[in-house]
Amino acid sequence: MxxxxxxxxxxxxxxxxxxDIQFVHKVLFPYAYDQLPEFVHTHQAQPEVAEQIAAVRARLDEPDAPVERVIETLLHWIESDQKETSLKALQGMLWADGYQRGAFKxxxxxxxxxxxxxxxxxxxxxxxxxxxxxxxxxxxxxxxxxxxxxxxxxxxxxxxxxxxxxxxxxxxxxxxxxxxxxxxxxxxxxxxxxxxxxxxxxxxxxxxxxxxxxxxxxxxxxxxxxxxx
Missing domain, CATH: 3.40.50.1000 (HAD superfamily/HAD-like)
Structure with missing residues (x-):
């Protein structure tokens, strides 16, 4: 004690x-990785998503980067476990849907x-x-x-x-x-x-x-x- x-x-x-760190790396991260491209494409006009897309472009210093470039960057950040605030915000939106649908606890x-x-x-x-x-x-x-x-x-x-x-x-x-x-x-x-x-x-x-x-x-x-x- x-x-x-x-x-x-x-x-x-x-x-x-x-x-358990494995919950994050074997459940949450793969779920976000799989769902992120479609989510960003579908919701890019929503203010909270658009804000994070703009933050990624600013981080890249590419204000006119196409959405595909933004998605590619986000997926790379997931793969390399980057602690980027914009990625974390988008992952939170994806996980909210997963939790609420009972995909995991x-x-x-x-x-x-x-x-x-x-x-x-x-x-x-x-x-x-x-x-x-x-x-x-x-x-x-x-x-x-x-x-x-x-x-x-x-x-x-x-x-x-x-x-x-x-x-x-x-x-x-x-x-x-x-x-x-x-x-x-x-x-x-x-x-x-x-x-x-x-x-x-x-x-x-x-x-x-x-x-x-x-x-x-x-x-x-x-x-x-x-x-x-």
Whole structure:
């Protein structure tokens, strides 16, 4: 059991932390890859889709790029697991349709939700910080294998606050929470993310799930129920 004192808020990663990383890479990404070309073609005139198409063109510095070029770029970003905000937004739209149609449910490890409920009962505030869009985060927790658990969370953060391996991103989160950094605990499976959070003054804990290795710079556990706040 790993104990932390004076924690008022917990910020958790998703992939490899609350959720099997294979769910994202073997279910969500392939679904988006398969559905994206037709979705962009069909919905390109809708404002929310047009906005992301324009963002891709701006990222390419090709303001007149044809839609096929945009789609080709998006598919390449999926293949190479790029953390592009416009891609994440479009993936969120695609996943919304899949979740709502029951094509899949968001995976959560069995140890996660009981601990989240206990922490909320103890008065802790819970937040999510993932490279996936806020919309995608809400869908995963809203249509999860444990039902709708979104009421447990007080807020969500994505790459709009910055990238997860940069200390400034965690400073932005702490500023938003209006708490001293040392009263915030960040959970992740990725050492570089934990390093960035620690640099920003947060307390950190690594989740070592299947296939992951523990680092030496941060305390680590294998399950949420090994965490004591």
């Amino acid at each position: 790993t104990h932390f004192d004076h924690i008022h808020a917990v910020v958790t990663d998703i992939e490899g932390t609350t959720t 968001g995976h959560l490890y069995a140890d996660v939700v009981p601990c989240l409920r206990r922490w909320v009962e103890q008065g802790k505030k819970l937040y999510v910080y993932s490279s996936g869009s806020v919309q995608a985060q809400k869908l995963l927790f809203g249509y999860s294998t444990e039902g709708d658990v979104t009421p447990l969370f007080s807020g969500y953060f994505d790459t709009h606050v910055g990238h997860k391996r940069e200390a400034a991103s965690y400073r932005n989160i702490v500023d938003t929470l209006a708490l001293p950094a040392e009263q915030v605990l960040f959970l992740s499976d990725v050492i570089e993310e934990l390093d960035a959070a620690s640099e920003a003054g947060l307390q950190t804990l690594q989740l070592v799930r299947e296939g992951n290795r523990a680092g030496s710079r941060h305390p680590h556990v294998t399950r949420f129920d090994d965490i004591s706040l």
